[in-house]
Amino acid sequence: MxxxxxxxxxxxxxxxxxxxxxxxxxxxxxxxxxxxxxxxxxxxxxxxxxxxxxxxxxxxxxxxxxxxxxxxxxxxxxxxxxxxxxxxxxxxxxxxxxxxxxxxxxxxxxxxxxxHQSPFDEVVEQVETRLESEQVRRCLNGLTELQRESVTLAYYRGLTYREVAQTLRTPLPTVKTRMRDGLVRLRDCMGVTA
Missing domain, CATH: 1.10.1740.10 (RNA polymerase sigma factor, region 2, helix turn helix motif)
Known part of the structure; x- marks a missing residue:
């Protein structure tokens, strides 16, 4: 072939x-x-x-x-x-x-x-955290003594409403009312919209 x-x-x-x-x-x-x-x-x-x-x-x-x-x-x-x-x-x-x-x-x-993770500036992050902490402290100082103590015990020490009432030797309904009012004032002071 x-x-x-x-x-x-x-x-x-x-x-x-x-x-x-x-x-x-x-x-x-x-x-x-x-x-x-x-x-x-x-x-x-x-x-x-x-x-x-x-x-x-x-x-x-x-x-x-x-x-x-x-x-x-x-x-x-x-x-x-x-x-x-x-x-x-x-x-x-x-x-x-x-x-x-x-x-x-x-x-x-x-x-x-x-x-992929977005890079962030640690210094900016630290400054923002510090500024927020200062604003929270300033706003906490604007609360009544019972409101400030109630919010601090509940949110910084992790106590329940009942435990806060026992620690402050205050009736539970009073603590709940003071906490609600304190949180509303904190929200307004921090500029958080509901």
């Missing part, structure tokens, strides 16, 4: 490609060389249109040609031409490569988003 002319330089007949494919299915390396020469330009062109990166397209083309070698026994001429079969495999492989690259990019972006 004479060596076929590559598709890009005049074409190889459909029958010649089918015959080459049959020989490749039997493990003929020489036939695969001819098949490679005939189909590689077509496969590369299809892959490049999908992948759009020359280096990756070359890799995918090699993978497709290896697939053609490995799957040669599966080829059925009744299902379509060798060219159509190779083009289908090339397109699928190219789409798979693009999807894999996109999935890897999506995973990387998601990981980067999870790991």
């Amino acid at each position: 004479s060596r076929p002319v590559p598709l890009g330089t005049g074409g190889t007949s459909r029958a010649d490609l089918a015959e080459l494919m049959a020989e490749v299915a039997r493990g003929d390396r020489q036939a695969f060389s001819g098949l490679y020469d005939a189909l590689a330009p077509l496969v590369f062109g299809i892959v490049l249109k999908v992948v759009r990166d020359r280096a990756q397209s070359e890799e995918v083309t090699q993978e497709v040609m290896i697939d053609l070698w490995r799957q040669a026994a599966r080829y059925r001429s009744a299902a379509g031409s060798v060219t159509t079969w190779a083009a289908t495999i090339a397109h699928r492989r190219a789409v798979d490569r693009v999807r894999a690259a996109q999935a890897a990019n999506d995973r990387e972006q998601a990981r980067a988003a999870r790991e």
Whole structure:
């Protein structure tokens, strides 16, 4: 059998490609060389249109040609031409490569988003905390003695209303009223909107 002319330089007949494919299915390396020469330009062109990166397209083309070698026994001429079969495999492989690259990019972006933490200035944070503490102290000084003691025991020492009432030896309803009134005054003093 004479060596076929590559598709890009005049074409190889459909029958010649089918015959080459049959020989490749039997493990003929020489036939695969001819098949490679005939189909590689077509496969590369299809892959490049999908992948759009020359280096990756070359890799995918090699993978497709290896697939053609490995799957040669599966080829059925009744299902379509060798060219159509190779083009289908090339397109699928190219789409798979693009999807894999996109999935890897999506995973990387998601990981980067999870790991991203907004930087903050510790000095600014400390100054703001100090200013807020001073404002709270100033506002607490504006409360009545019972209100200030009740709020301090409840919010800074973690006592319940009942424990605050017992500590101050004041009836529970009085403590609740003083705490409510004190918290309203604190809110107004701090400029917090309800």
